[in-house]
Amino acid sequence: MIRFLLSRLAVLVPTFLGVTLVAFSFIRLLPGDPLELLAGERGISAERKLELQQQMGFDKPLWQQYFDYLGNLLHGDLGTSFASKKPVLDEFLALFPATVELSLCAILIAVLLGVPLGVIAASKRGSVVDQVIMGGALVGYSMPIFWWGLLLIILFSGTLGWTPVSGRISLMFWVEPVTGFMLIDTLLSDEEGAFLSALQHLILPSIVLATIPLAVIARQTRSAMLEVMGEDYVRTARAKGLSPMRVIGVHALRNALIPVVTTIGLQVGVLLAGAILTETIFSWPGIGKWLVDSITRRDYFVVQGALLLIAGIIMLVNLTVDLLYGLINPRIRS
Amino acid sequence: MATATSVKEAASSRAANERSALREFWFYFSQNKGAVVGLALFILLVVVALLAPLLAPHAPDFQYRENFLTPPVWQEGGSSSFLLGTDAVGRDILSRLIYGARYSLFIGCVVVSIALAGGVILGLVAGYCKGWVDALIMRIMDIILAFPSLLLALVLVAVLGPGLLNAMIAIALVFQPHFVRLTRAAVLAEANREYVVAARVAGSGHLRLMVHTILPNCLAPLIVQATLSFSAAILDAAALGFLGMGAQPPTPEWGTMLAEAREFILRAWWVVTLPGVAILITVLAINLFGDGLRDALDPKLKRS
């Protein structure tokens, strides 16, 4: 196991270095100049621009800027945002819980609905139920979620008035950010009704973000179930006269879940990408929206820091999934 | 003489094999009604795209200055000359949707071609050469995979400059690793099979080995991946268009139409809803087709 871990890490380190290089170089290749954006229609004079560039270290050769950046990275310093003048890491840590909360909720919805739906579809293979579930899953999988989000807002918040339009909690509540997770913070606070309000605000964006993972998980569960149900031991169990519920629930599902868990792990990247769109539509104060805003503003250090952190998280999650998989299934370790 | 006959026989028997393989494929494919519907829709879409100038009642970018935001024909205030209504500058939405089909298919084709070609070449090279070449290629793919695809595409388009062409390049690049990994895995699996070893012993060159011997045997997963990428490319291009980074107005690309129309969401539902429906139906059709394709090509699922 240790050897497996080490071999994984040996691959990870050069990849991570590559990621730093990509994050660093992309933002510098971007056309457009943060200094021009700052000055707007008035324009900035050539001398003043030079002065500011020197101040921010942009006049040094690129390779030197890159090594400075790597050096700072080792000290945990990701640089400072042009706009807010705050350290990038502070901003990230302030916003990240909102994204995690939304993503966790989405993945919860996706798993809690997707797995049972997949199981039902598999056990009633070929029936109308199966076709409806799989048809629905395919529609979900084909959904342009930015459009879907707008439609849901119009329907549930606009026409029906069931859910709040945007934000994380009703502004009539005052909740101290302790963990940054609104659901936990509202429980810790003494405000009555705050938890409910936070939950109401989570529903719509979670559904939108859950749409694609839900479809993927339902499809994956179904095909994994079908595969497992064809295996000998399930046939044996069935032949022994065990009840269908027991066969499906105990024997088949347990084994079918292994590929499903991997799928869930792989959905993390999909969720973070979806978060960019969902957060933009629902004014959700998370890292997706922050990143898109920073790209438009050409906030160099924020973009490179955020790219790095997001990539780092995805790599960590993938590593964890790999390790889990290695634990469950010793064959792939070698 | 004898050899000539046997060659001919071999050729005809191979043709027969191919024909029966195709027949078998169609047999399994047509079992799946959804896939057939998807295929039919897709063909319809291609026809619409090809015949756009004949089908569209108006030019897609002509502005009827008297008809800003006319609702569809069945709604009060609608006009029979604009079946699905007009947009904010008086362009006919039906015509724009019809021409938009061209862009969507074009995006899918271009992205898949670039990703497939690049992926197959890199995958073949990585799987065949092994060693440091393999390591280098796979690390680069790992780097690409470390970013959420839409995010990477977004940054890439920002670097290249917003526009349809750049959006397609960015999406193709982001899709690359899937093709590389698939091809490489297939090559690694096939490389030690008897027929490959036999071909090598018979003195086939590297290139011939890669392209003629190994490649045809890993086509099935690639075709499936290509279909899935086709629909994903349309979705991602629309998302980029929605974020203002894809095709630029007045191009009648569906995602861009949606982004342009977003401000009218409360006032004129049709300018927002219809392009979204068009995207959904197209992507759905291709996914249905892709599902059928996978089931028909994947022998493991055929039995159960």
Place this chain on the structure above:
Amino acid sequence: MNLTNLRIWGLATLLVWSCSTYAAKTLIYCSEGSPEGFDPALYTSGTTFDASSRAIYNRLVEFVHGSTEIEPGLAERWEVSDDGLEYTFHLRHGVKFQKTRFFTPSRDFNADDVLFSLQRQLDPNHPWHQYTPGTSWEYFQGMSMPELLKAVVKVDDYTVKLVLASPQAPMLANLAMDFASIMSKEYADQLAAQGRKEMLNQEPVGTGPFFFVNYQKDAVIRYRAHPNYWAGKQSLDNLIFAITTEASVRLQKLKAGECQILPYPNPADVALIRDDSSLKMPELQGLNVGYLAFNTQQPPFDKPEVRRALSMAINRQAILDAVFQGAGSLAKNPIPPTMWSYNEATPADEYNPEKAKQLLAEAGVSNLEMKVWAMPVQRPYNPNARRMAELIQADFAKIGVKVSIVSYEWGEYLARSKEVDRDGAILMGWTGDNGDPDNFLGVLLSCDGVGGANRAQWCNAEFDALIKKARTLPNQADRAELYKQAQLLFKEQAPWATIAHSVVFMPMSKRVKNFVIDPLGYHRFDGVDIE
């Protein structure tokens, strides 16, 4: 320490909000974006000013609410020396700084605070000149204050003298701008002693109507009324900014009662809001202008007759309908009608494609092909440049001029459009900073601006002389006379095809009282009440 205070504040608000005996008045404003920080002198965007300078701070002089006139602020009165070089300000007594959970003031506002606030921007050796990474005093630089302002002198505790390098009539208006907001020197000293200088930009303290409570990035900013505000405590107890970037979502929130007032509605939704009986929507002509600037140094656009002909070919009414959705008015002068010295006598632009075609032919121009630059972003003076460019393209096609539309990323667009040899005419615009005509005519059309903010690259000696002279005159009526002449000259020379001034709408619940739209684009909540 902070946490306990927070909790107490939280409990207090809970009590106030849940008890029915006394209902605290809370106004929620669905703001359009996040402030970049809370030290207004570092920034140039209106969103940041709304959240910082207009809510939290005061200045020596202030704009009259709802106008561009100047009134006394922290300075009760002032004198200008005869040569126009010395401004002496007599400061108000008894002005209290805000008491917050991070700062308790021990003294009233005085001359030291004024000196601190201006010197830190003026003096490169001031300990606060570089107080946080990337500090740059953008507006102070942009308004050329380092060249105009020679010194800030403390005469006594309640008298401050500004010494200028040359007479500048717009100086008073400059001092009412956001970068001239007065900070507390005592608070700055406290932060410096704690080694947390950067907090000046995150936890602000001022003398203004509301004090800062907290800010959750990209989500919400909370303020409470300053109990000892020198002009009297506000009737609102709590002010909340709910940050909502999507315009259609903002409107949904207003309708759902999640906020009571919002800026920048979609032009498309204006009619919808008018129909809603629970909402009202005052409007005001914005202090801005959108225009198409020719490159007057590039043939054939160096000929005024060509520029006039092209200008005549633009169907401005169609642009107002399709781009502004009616939320705009035709522009004939380079300055907006709400500004003093606006010349009513300037002839309106005629739309006449036939005559335009003929004029072009007379000027010896045929088969003209040109570029029109369309900016990639939405601005107050141009809600959709792309669409505007498409309309102009169609209009020019009618007189045989072939237009190709080009666009760049916004920063790139700003930089490239400044180049003197730029190819093509550019869609551009301007929003006034301080209500002075010089802020339009001087910045955008003077010879000094060529290669900079003067995107027409237009240098006309006669026009330039008028503008320069007007800058030095002390009397507003005399200045207005010169500006009116300049506007006529501008129209005759047509370096721009002026297009439109946008109209600013503020949709709000009928419960909101006394909100006044500010021509300078600020969203000010002092004096506002809610039922």
